[in-house]
Amino acid sequence: MQISPSIHALRLPFRVPVAPGMVLDRFVYCYLVYGETITLIDTGVAGCETQIFETIQSVDRDPSDIASIILTHSHPDHIGGARAIQHATGCSIMAHPAERAWIEDVDLQNHERPVPGFASLVGGSVQIDRELVDGNRIELDETREMKIEVLHTPGHSPGSISLFVQSEGVLFSGDAIPVAGDLPVYDDALASVQSLQRLRGVAGIRVLLSAWDEPRKGGETYEQMDRAVDYLQTIHETVRAGSSKDTIDVMELTRRTAVSLGLPQQAVNPLLARTFAANLRVRDQKSLLDDSQK
Numbered sequence: 001m002q003i004s005p006s007i008h009a010l011r012l013p014f015r016v017p018v019a020p021g022m023v024l025d026r027f028v029y030c031y032l033v034y035g036e037t038i039t040l041i042d043t044g045v046a047g048c049e050t051q052i053f054e055t056i057q058s059v060d061r062d063p064s065d066i067a068s069i070i071l072t073h074s075h076p077d078h079i080g081g082a083r084a085i086q087h088a089t090g091c092s093i094m095a096h097p098a099e100r101a102w103i104e105d106v107d108l109q110n111h112e113r114p115v116p117g118f119a120s121l122v123g124g125s126v127q128i129d130r131e132l133v134d135g136n137r138i139e140l141d142e143t144r145e146m147k148i149e150v151l152h153t154p155g156h157s158p159g160s161i162s163l164f165v166q167s168e169g170v171l172f173s174g175d176a177i178p179v180a181g182d183l184p185v186y187d188d189a190l191a192s193v194q195s196l197q198r199l200r201g202v203a204g205i206r207v208l209l210s211a212w213d214e215p216r217k218g219g220e221t222y223e224q225m226d227r228a229v230d231y232l233q234t235i236h237e238t239v240r241a242g243s244s245k246d247t248i249d250v251m252e253l254t255r256r257t258a259v260s261l262g263l264p265q266q267a268v269n270p271l272l273a274r275t276f277a278a279n280l281r282v283r284d285q286k287s288l289l290d291d292s293q294k
Helices: 049-058 082-089 097-104 106-112 189-200 220-241 250-261 270-280 288-292
Strands: 007-019 022-034 038-041 066-070 092-095 137-141 146-152 161-165 170-174 207-210
Touching: 007 049, 022 049, 022 207, 049 082, 066 082, 092 097, 097 106, 189 220, 189 288, 207 220, 220 250, 220 270, 220 288, 250 270
Parallel strands: 038 066, 066 092, 170 207
Antiparallel strands: 007 022, 022 038, 137 146, 146 161, 161 170
């Protein structure tokens, strides 16, 4: 999907084996930024490199034109194809330093954050060539004066970043903006809301390009962020209502909360429990939004 003459969105479907004989159909977006070279934002899971390369060839470019990959964070559906793409193109890898350990040692990530089917989703570890921190600017194309501004937007993960191309009015948000009604994934509930509030305050966003949602344009870009804040607060209230200060069986709470939120039962796993545990850590706080505005 062409977003602008320079930016193309690529929807990458994949399947997560959540139990014997049971899979969860998912998709993730990666983005191709064309200039004298190509910048790839996220890579999808292992095997997605084939679709990425075919897309590049379909516009009469060569996959070897990929000069750099920017990873918005370290999770499998964002880094899974990085090793194969780097091996084929020799491109550099950029990411936030807080994500380095899990990108450079995927076995460590699998140990510390088990995901169903991890081994089939991730093609291997890669080394980060450049660390990106809040406020960095990456020059994409001198002839068009295209630059990416790095925004540190933690919550989904400690080193999650969003990327703003002011000249195009395009925000790449990774997984910083959850989709209402979809599977919520975050490590820090308060930081997630704070990051959303920060993005909501960025002026001039005309196109919102996230990883788990269709491209949004015009006024809908900010409306989507508002819906995401409301969704995080709804999750928090649901977790609070289903728990108490006494000993809590997190998996049982996860099952009950998933039912209340209308999430599919195949999504009830340790990863979702990790998300709801983030709300338990701030259970005494009634509103996530109030704290984010202090």
